[in-house]
Amino acid sequence: ATRDTDSHLRVVGNSPALQAVMKKIEIVARSNVTVLLRGESGTGKELFAEAIHMASPRQGKPFVKLNCAALPESVLESELFGHEKGAFTGALSQRKGRFELADGGTLFMDEIGEISPSFQAKLLRVLQEGEFERVGGTRTLKVNLRIVTATNRDLEDAVSKGRFRADLYYRLSVIPIFLPPLRARTSDIPLLAEEFLRRFNESNHRNLSIDPEGMEVLTACYFPGNVRELENCIRRTATLAEGPVITAHDFACRSDGCLSSIFWRTPAPSDMDMPRSDNEERGNAKPVAPASAGTENEEGGCPMPDPATCRSSSVCSAAQGEWSNQRDELIDAMERAGWVQAKAARILGLTPRQIGYALRKNGISIKKF
Secondary structure, three states: OEEEEOOEEEOOOOOHHHHHHHHHHHHHOOOOOOEEEEOOOOOOHHHHHHHHHHOOOOOOOOEEEEEHHHOOHHHHHHHHHOEOOOOOOOOOOOEOOHHHHOOOOEEEEEOHHHOOHHHHHHHHHHHHHOEEEOEOOOOEEEOOOEEEEEEOOOHHHHHHOOOOOHHHHHHHOOEEEEOOOHHHOHHHHHHHHHHHHHHHHHHHOOOOEEOHHHHHHHHOOOOOOHHHHHHHHHHHHHHHOOOOEEOHHHOHHHHOOOHHHHHOOOOOOOHHHOOOOOHHHHOOOOOOOOOOOOOEOOOOOOEOOOOOOOOOHHHHHHHHHHHHHHHHHHHHHHHHOOOOHHHHHHHHOOOHHHHHHHHHHOOOOOOOO
16 A cells, blocks of 8 residues: 555555455445554555545544554554643643544554553553543543554464453454465565555656566565565665666675565574464464575575465475475365364374464465355
8 A cells, every 4th residue: 555645545556365355344344333454564554554544434534543552551542542732841831642643544553462451451541431531630631533443463472472452352353354475466565566666756856677687576475574575675676776677686695685685594493483373374473484584586696485376486496396296185185174284284284383383384375155
């Protein structure tokens, strides 16, 4: 999703994964239910939250956002609920909080998984009753707004370990929407790249373009940082490009300078370090390199793409040979288990984490029924 102006928002892409998300947003936007956006960092949660607001009857009202991880708890309470004059040192005047500012519209709370247990209890009351008091105040205020939250954390695991309140989880996750990582929507990469380059050209008074070979470099990349990383790559390459056309050799991965390649040179994570096996289905797992860490494109340093979406045979051929021994056995077990990972793990004598890692390593997409 990209914002052309302050008043115009459009989502860039036509992949099946993106279209499925937009169809769900269109349906959900008609109601006032609370929405929880799930997905890896860099998938564009804030802009999808704004897309929900713009598609809803509240679109003419305020869209207010807050990053919960950016503020300590004492400040977070004042930011959300507001405060009265003299409520604390430095409170020189009365101030409205984000809840009041968003009255009639939508409040987007990012990184909701980072709030403390004590603040979770305060937030729960507002969600249940639709009322609150400013810090230092006694007058109860009521608001009418829609709450959209987002996280890349495994909230289910946090609930099971007592770090996140179950009652608050059920209030927030009435409608969960899973945002696909960029590697699951590779057909959107050229469209996004062109859009980011257009915006770069507009703000820097340039007229750059990307040639077909340069675009192939982008579509073959794994992009663990998702759309945010793609935008960073386009801006960096466009800034340093010497000619009017960006070629394959202009990209940092061709000179061993790709940031993502550096990320994946660390040792491969152990089984105990891997995310829970169902995280990938929920869309909130951190990206896992589909090949052994440190494996690079034969022609450069880009991280290896998912074999299920790989478009370059020269990139995938070596990896496919390495994975072929396990792949057939895994698919057979998953078919027998009705594509339920826990059942397939028992068939193979593995733990759920082990089979989750094996599926990702072999590029096996989970079938949905």
